[in-house]
Amino acid sequence: MITFPKLLQHFPKLYIRILVLLTLVMLTITLWPASKPKNPPDATTKTLDLTPKLLIENTQATLQPLPIIHPEKWTSVTVKSGDSLSTLFQRVGLSAQDVYQVSQATKKTKALSPLFPGDTLDFLIKNERLDKVRLIKTPLLQTIVQRKDGTNYTVETITRKPDIEPRFVQGIIKSSLFVDGQNAGLSQKKLMQLATIFGWDIDFALDIRGNDQFALIYEEKYLDDALIGEGDILAAQFINRGKIFNAIRHSDGNYYSPQGYSMRKAFLRSPVDFFRISSKYNPNRKHPVLKTVRPHRGVDYAAATGTPIKASGDGKVTWRGTKGGYGRTIIIQHAGIYTTLYAHMSKYNSKVKKGSRVKQGQVIGYIGSSGLATGPHLHYEFRTNGVHKNPLKVKLPNAEPLNKEQMEEFKPVAKTIIELLEAYQLGSPLASI
Template sequence: MSQTQNHNRDFKELENKRSGRKVWYWLLLLAIISTIILYPDRNQDSDSSGSTDQTIIKLTDESFADRDTISDKSLSTSADKQAANNQPEPSHIPMLADALTSAASGVSFKPLLEKSPDLWKSSTIRKGDTLYVILKRFGLKTAAATLVARSDNSNQLVRLTPGRTLHILSKDGSNSDVFVYENSPLTWIYASKNGSRYDISSKKLPTTTHIRKVKGEVISSLYAAAKVAGISDTLTMNMTEIFGWDIDFAINVQPGDRFKLIFEDIYVNGSKKTHGDILAAEFINNGKTYRAIAHRDDDGVLHYYSPDGRSMQKTFLRTPVKFSRISSRFSKARYHPILKRTRAHNGVDYAARRGTPIRATAAGRIIHLGRKGGYGNTVIISHGSTYSTLYAHMSSFSRGIAKGSRVKQGQIIGRVGSTGLASGPHLHYEFRVNGKHVNPLTFRQPASKPIQQSQKADFERSARYWKEQLDTLDSLNIAAGTSTSGS
């Protein structure tokens, strides 16, 4: 009988424990649901939109409000402390290490202005302004301008840029003790008086890096499509530079072409200031897909490679003039507009405004620079024993180059003109292989170099990640642009 009572007691205790657990489970579930309802995701960025996917790394400024003195030493100490406090958690996103390091080491100038606001004078730089003119405008002693000019690292304060802001600290209303110059969106100049000179240094602002993903489709203009996608002209140019060895953007871009970009946006105090590097990109031209992945070498230099590790940079650029149009193609029989007869046209003519920069399409040595009959002002570059290129009808040559000079790929060698037998401003461009003229538009490039073996494993991991990110862009709404302007 006692065994039966004990068994019943144990059974009731077990049931009570189970009932208690069920109650706790329901309470926990209710708490989770309440949290989701009452506290929605507070980490959404207010700048994001339906067509933009962003990964955000946020770093905050450290207040200098409790500082008793304003000095370059206190600025350096504050920057070090700020860097220590703002170290982000390790990110799995490739190519962000440099951006995070830069952001963590930044220091804001605003606490300086807030420390003694009545002692600071601020001026937006006007066209023609110099430090002397601004000091005189404020009624301050102009001798400070001479002292600044005689100090080391003074170039940034001597050459002021219109639209930027200069702040001057004057404790006695007559002398200039400190200058703070907002010389760029991401940096500022700090100059503190030290006897008969100024100690001048450049500071980085604390930044936040946003990763943006966009895509677009060309209807009639690449620039219009890029504008609709929300990317700047500068970033569009950077994209064309990446794919410029494979795609001639002067003639090959057409309606239906598509692009994808993943890049950095740089923010200061919650305001977008500029864009950073393109991290990955895709361009579909006439149905053919090109992809590029960013990778820094051991020296910190940024390069772009195809997903299989082949350099995007080829031996020759596709075009020596950016975003021009072709007015005459390579032909064995073309009617010459000046000579009024038919003859071979052994190159390609790029119509462009007078003064448009002309680029060397590959590294090499200049073997001719000067007048050359009907070609007018001409540059011929030898690219080793096999290849040579010719650039004719130039209005002028770049300074610092001469016969025998070596030039780099993309280096500006002169400007578009109409010298020689030319009916209007344009560049006549010829390409020769073993002394024989070939069509620059159809010439098959030599194979590009693969990534170094020592960097291959790291690149392959990075490439896998960015390929996946480019693939996710397929789910975003596409941005298309229409315009009457050319691409």
């Protein structure tokens, strides 16, 4: 199925257009729901509306005459810096007594505090008396304080859940993932997430070629038909130099290939984010401080003192302390046959001690120049069965694949989402661009 759009490139344009039209008609016939059920208000990320959006947009409900409602007259005030409940109440002509009664009602729950500049308070005043005051914190959270009897007020907090709808986006790389992704309508945040998912297999600075393709389905959050935010990427595809990578989100929040292999590797390629490699792995190097031939069995990452150093994989700290010329050093024992070493630190993360379990990417310490070092850098070693390996070249093992039980949950989800991705692609093939 995946190669289908590629196949299309070999046909004349007119054929493709006819084929696209036919496919759309077929899809419409097969996928058009007899009557589309309204999404329940508490739709969660687990419910997937499998009807491609193209079709939803064409579905028009018959307009019913609206019932006549006499709207309540609310007065809104925007909170400015230095405002308090008193000044806000004053501004709409309410008394100190009203402030006192509302404060009493909200004292315990702090429902109306803290107020920030830009927040809006809505007042419903009936016969010159406060009936309701409403604070809309976010579209999903609002508080209403309502007069019950005489001088007593009740507080009600209303939380709402957004409707989740899948959104499909695809594109072809002309200049870079960043530029073409934004042109295709992706936010910078989504692009970062996309690059992170495939970042283990594809170097987005070096490996990208013109005509590489990407496609993804992610969640959009709607409230009363208005878009209020983005959710997770559910599935993504990247075709890099003809090689297809598919990634699907599992309920553990990680991404796996349709076969259940983790998209991430068990080790980060580099334990520092911002660096320049100042010395490579070299068994015959002359040591810059000792001036004798001493093999360099690691990689040096030069970066400013204080730059965070991350554990390159999950594991257990077996050493934390000064270790001769290495200075302040941490050694991590990973599952199986792997150990990693981090030297010349300026300081450790105080929470990471000998015996601590650490997670991949967790900050374990900070770059420095303790021990025998000419300047601030991380000296990083990677050992397999106790034997030094070049961290820049060693074939990194994959992270744990899904086990049999997890696969039972994952497989049907993966199948459905890949089919949906393909249905979308057929609905608007790249070949027509």
